[in-house]
Amino acid sequence: MRIAIVDDEKLICEGLKIIFQSYPDIEVIATGSNGNDALKICEEKNPELLLMDIRMPECNGVEATKKIKKSFSDIKILILTTFNDTEYIQKALQYGASGYLLKDSSPDVIYDGIKAAISGNIVINPEVAKTMLFENHEEAEERLIRPLSEIQDEFGLSQKEIEIIRLVSEGLSNKQIAYKQGLSEGTIKNNISVIFDKTFVSDRTQLAAFAFKNGIV
Incomplete structure (x- = not known):
C-alpha cells in the first residue's frame, strides 16, 4: 500500500x-x-x-x-x-x-x-458522526430510535436492505457483510447497487451519511 x-x-x-x-x-x-x-x-x-x-x-x-x-x-x-x-x-x-x-x-x-x-x-467513528449530524447528544439519541416499519415505508427499503445499510455504515466490506448475512459476495454487491438507487447515493460514504441522517443507525 x-x-x-x-x-x-x-x-x-x-x-x-x-x-x-x-x-x-x-x-x-x-x-x-x-x-x-x-x-x-x-x-x-x-x-x-x-x-x-x-x-x-x-x-x-x-x-x-x-x-x-x-x-x-x-x-x-x-x-x-x-x-x-x-x-x-x-x-x-x-x-x-x-x-x-x-x-x-x-x-x-x-x-x-x-x-x-x-x-x-x-x-467512520460513530460518535463523531452523531455530533456531526445533530446539534446535541439527546437529539441524536432520539433520531436513532426509529421503528423499522417507519424506515421501510419512508424509503421503500426491505428489512434485509436496512440491515445491509447498517453493516455498510459500520465500515464492513462486501465480503464481511456476505459472511454475516449468509449470502454470496455477488448478491451483496447487487443488493448495495439497489440500495444506492433507492437512497439516491452513489457510494458507501454517502450511504453511511444517509443512514446517520435518517435515523437508520
Missing part, C-alpha cells in the same frame, strides 16, 4: 511516517505540510491513499480533498481530525473523502483504516 502523509505539524507527520514504515505492507512515498503539497504529491507520486490533516495553512484538508478528488478520483483520502472539527469533516466527506480517523487513534486503528479505505470501504 503506497501512502502519503500530509500534516502541518512536523512531529506528527514524521512520527506517523516512522510508525508506518515499520509495517511491511505499507510504503510511505511522500510527506507534506499543507493541501498544496498534497495535490503536488498526487500529481507526481500517485499514492493509493493520502492520510491528511484537516486543519492546515495555505490550503486545508477540505479544499485539498475537493481539488484532489476532482482530478484524481481513484486516490483515497483519510482525514485526520479531532472531535472539534465536525463541520470540516462533513464537507470533506461531501467532497469524496473515504472517511476520517481521530488523531489520538492507535497506530493499529489507523492501519486498519488505511486498509479499509484502499479496499473501497468507509472509515
Whole structure:
C-alpha cells in the first residue's frame, strides 16, 4: 500500500511516517505540510491513499480533498481530525473523502483504516458522526430510535436492505457483510447497487451519511 502523509505539524507527520514504515505492507512515498503539497504529491507520486490533516495553512484538508478528488478520483483520502472539527469533516466527506480517523487513534486503528479505505470501504467513528449530524447528544439519541416499519415505508427499503445499510455504515466490506448475512459476495454487491438507487447515493460514504441522517443507525 503506497501512502502519503500530509500534516502541518512536523512531529506528527514524521512520527506517523516512522510508525508506518515499520509495517511491511505499507510504503510511505511522500510527506507534506499543507493541501498544496498534497495535490503536488498526487500529481507526481500517485499514492493509493493520502492520510491528511484537516486543519492546515495555505490550503486545508477540505479544499485539498475537493481539488484532489476532482482530478484524481481513484486516490483515497483519510482525514485526520479531532472531535472539534465536525463541520470540516462533513464537507470533506461531501467532497469524496473515504472517511476520517481521530488523531489520538492507535497506530493499529489507523492501519486498519488505511486498509479499509484502499479496499473501497468507509472509515467512520460513530460518535463523531452523531455530533456531526445533530446539534446535541439527546437529539441524536432520539433520531436513532426509529421503528423499522417507519424506515421501510419512508424509503421503500426491505428489512434485509436496512440491515445491509447498517453493516455498510459500520465500515464492513462486501465480503464481511456476505459472511454475516449468509449470502454470496455477488448478491451483496447487487443488493448495495439497489440500495444506492433507492437512497439516491452513489457510494458507501454517502450511504453511511444517509443512514446517520435518517435515523437508520
